[in-house]
Amino acid sequence: MIEKDLLYTKEHEWVKITGNTAILGITHHAQEMLGDVTFVELPEVGADLAPHDQISVIESSKAASDVYCPVNGTVTETNDTLDAQPELINESCYKDGWICKLDIKDPSEADSLMTAAQYETFLKEEEQ
Amino acid sequence: MKTEFAFNDPSQDATGSVLHEEHLKRVSPSRLAPFAGYLMPLWFSSIQEEHQAVRNTAGLFDCTHMGVLSLQGPDAQGFINTVSTNQVGNIVDGQAQYGYLLNADGAVLDDIIVYKRADTDFLMVVNAGNAAKIKTWFKGLLADDYVIDRADPNRSVPFKPVIEDLCPTSDNGLVDIALQGPSSMALVAQLFDGEKDTLAALKPFRFIEGSLNGLACVISRTGYTGSAMGFELLVNPKEARALWSLLLDKGNPMGILPCGLGARDSLRIQGGLPLYGHELAGHYNITPFEAGYGWAVKLDKEVFIGKTAVIKNKAQATHQVIRVALPGGKGIRPVREQDPVLDAQGACRGWILSSAAAQDQQIALAYVNKALSEQGTPVSVYYLARSQGQIKKGRLKCATEQEFVKPDLEGQIVSRFEKF
Numbered sequence: 001m002i003e004k005d006l007l008y009t010k011e012h013e014w015v016k017i018t019g020n021t022a023i024l025g026i027t028h029h030a031q032e033m034l035g036d037v038t039f040v041e042l043p044e045v046g047a048d049l050a051p052h053d054q055i056s057v058i059e060s061s062k063a064a065s066d067v068y069c070p071v072n073g074t075v076t077e078t079n080d081t082l083d084a085q086p087e088l089i090n091e092s093c094y095k096d097g098w099i100c101k102l103d104i105k106d107p108s109e110a111d112s113l114m115t116a117a118q119y120e121t122f123l124k125e126e127e128q
Numbered sequence: 129m130k131t132e133f134a135f136n137d138p139s140q141d142a143t144g145s146v147l148h149e150e151h152l153k154r155v156s157p158s159r160l161a162p163f164a165g166y167l168m169p170l171w172f173s174s175i176q177e178e179h180q181a182v183r184n185t186a187g188l189f190d191c192t193h194m195g196v197l198s199l200q201g202p203d204a205q206g207f208i209n210t211v212s213t214n215q216v217g218n219i220v221d222g223q224a225q226y227g228y229l230l231n232a233d234g235a236v237l238d239d240i241i242v243y244k245r246a247d248t249d250f251l252m253v254v255n256a257g258n259a260a261k262i263k264t265w266f267k268g269l270l271a272d273d274y275v276i277d278r279a280d281p282n283r284s285v286p287f288k289p290v291i292e293d294l295c296p297t298s299d300n301g302l303v304d305i306a307l308q309g310p311s312s313m314a315l316v317a318q319l320f321d322g323e324k325d326t327l328a329a330l331k332p333f334r335f336i337e338g339s340l341n342g343l344a345c346v347i348s349r350t351g352y353t354g355s356a357m358g359f360e361l362l363v364n365p366k367e368a369r370a371l372w373s374l375l376l377d378k379g380n381p382m383g384i385l386p387c388g389l390g391a392r393d394s395l396r397i398q399g400g401l402p403l404y405g406h407e408l409a410g411h412y413n414i415t416p417f418e419a420g421y422g423w424a425v426k427l428d429k430e431v432f433i434g435k436t437a438v439i440k441n442k443a444q445a446t447h448q449v450i451r452v453a454l455p456g457g458k459g460i461r462p463v464r465e466q467d468p469v470l471d472a473q474g475a476c477r478g479w480i481l482s483s484a485a486a487q488d489q490q491i492a493l494a495y496v497n498k499a500l501s502e503q504g505t506p507v508s509v510y511y512l513a514r515s516q517g518q519i520k521k522g523r524l525k526c527a528t529e530q531e532f533v534k535p536d537l538e539g540q541i542v543s544r545f546e547k548f
Contacts, residue, residue: 032158035390036174038485039461054517059462061175061394061485064514083459127158 001028003094008119009070017110022102034060037089042078071109073102133274135261142167145192146296146368164256166193171388178391186309187387195259196294196302199250206287213425219244224333228416234437236409276433296365303365308351308358311382343367354399356547394484398491400451400545406481412495417442419449420544454539456490463509468527469494470508476527508535
């Protein structure tokens, strides 16, 4: 359950970069580890974030998990549907369950992220 | 010269339970989490679905990691009465009893269930996470190693029963599989090889030794879900997989589901039942009296380890465990352990111990000042910071008693226990 055309982080976030826009969410593996998501704390539009800044907190009945910003950027839009339908993180983590969009300063930062193939290897290593 | 009892659990790699191969048929390895040295499923379908199955039909739980000890011989009853707070003399053959093991200072070492098979033959089920500690404690008591009485440091337990660890790797082993919920009687009755009337007449905290479809087991009307109907089945580890599969196959048409640790926690919280380390002992060093289980501590017993201390604790206790109902469901942030519980003025009077989602509600157990105890009293909760980002935004990391904080979520105190 890894999407081919996305980039990935070691914290199990996915990023889709088009020009200067990045869309961010969490991976299938991450949502499975969390279980039924009941609450998503979204970032504020306009927030300037650096790599490893906390961008969101996703809570299930058993755990609260931080979501980190993978690149330098400014939040331009958040997925407010998650306020009423946090389960979209479980049901559609790569599409309807996106968390926010960022205006990124340097698209070349994408080079520091993992490709789908690299993330797949990373997951296998982590499971052992 | 006796020593103080102290136990450091050696860290160990978690291994699969005796039902591991069965679990791998139903969940991916990533769904298994280490718990008390075993890799256990957190959930099979979802916590909520499994929780509802137990309330509406029944659920099956892998409790094979629980510790089971056999205590035998003429000294068995005297030993149990010395180490446990309850009066084992009050129960008859085929009856089970809840109680506490305390240390010399009255601190809870574990909560236990004792099964009386005969005057000289008992079983004791201890928590998985405490099994190694309790085995060490008992071994030391048999060897007169530990201080058991502060007033008389040379005192020993005079009873020396034969104690055997019925762990999953032992030939005589017994492991616990729990079937809980309203449909559990129908399923057990369908498989029971003996007189159906005997089973139907089995009352809570009573057990019989029989077999289900040829699989010998102790069939006990006990459980940890708050269900009015439910069984714990103690079976030889070699037959555990067969029993597990049998119950799931025959239970499937009835809507019975396998349940993981997640639902086990949410069900016991909803029922108001304590978990060692949370509502007993743990961060607040909670005693049985504070937890609402004074009835299981028989102060009229002449002797039990920790008696002097527990009498003092009872007299001095300022806080107690309560059950709280709060709004829940989609879009409402769950409360967590240590979140402050506030009175109507916004003053912190205690803290959340455990919490669980129950449909559109959250049910929490909290440790609060006795001033807040009456059912129906409004209380509120403040969400402590759970990440660096929230701390930066000014959220508190902790709150002390009487500190005023702004409430985030309003609810009320409900009955201490609830049966389903």
